[in-house]
Amino acid sequence: MLPNSRTGPLERSYQQLLDLCDVLEAIADSLPHPDAGLCITTADALEPLVELTHVLEEEVLFPILAASSRPELNQTVARLRREHLSDMATAGEVSDALRAVASSSSPLSPDAVGYLLRSFFDSMRRHVYGELELIELFLPDRDGRTIN
Template identity: 55%
Template structure:
């Protein structure tokens, strides 16, 4: 039997993984220009699928809660979050490509530009995760159907 809150648990787990990825990206940014190619390739391979999976979980678990609230302000929040998903997907692709290029000695970005790109991304992701966790905490628990 699938528990009603299981999607939210999966989303919270994905948020933990995304925050850990941000920690890895911060470590790379802090070590520039001397970075491990192996770490860059590992992070490059993880960033896009993890962002996509987290977004899918948000759309399956969080978005229906926001829609069900019938609160106009939460409706505007939902519209903003949907738009942010497109921007976040593009940013994840850019970060993945830059990390791959850095690891294969084809870096098109200076160390300063690479650091800025990584910091912009992981700071945005951390802010996003914390914001959505606050939204989840404010939402009433899902009905269990046993009433």
């Protein structure tokens, strides 16, 4: 799917988030001896990127869903807003864990850190792909039709 002017910034943010998930996967695969610099860089980027993505979803995706004639999408928007709180809390935990691993002061075992990272990036990937599917459903196709 090619970004359009309306959804382009959100889709670019999603791509950055997917790229960061790839880095998190590489870090998880390298445990118990990951690159400390990569851990710090990733920890520094994670929370701001998740926050930016949420802001863009509020500005771009949620109005698309709200404009639909389908009232059940209000429940979808409410669920996504609740998920944002959970995503931000987990992004903070992942960032803290990465910093602790980088400084060799993690109270968690490498297996526990790996599980935390994998749980987060699996969830983020699912989230992003689900949102991209929603965008695709609600933007006009080549013939100008939408799911509305």
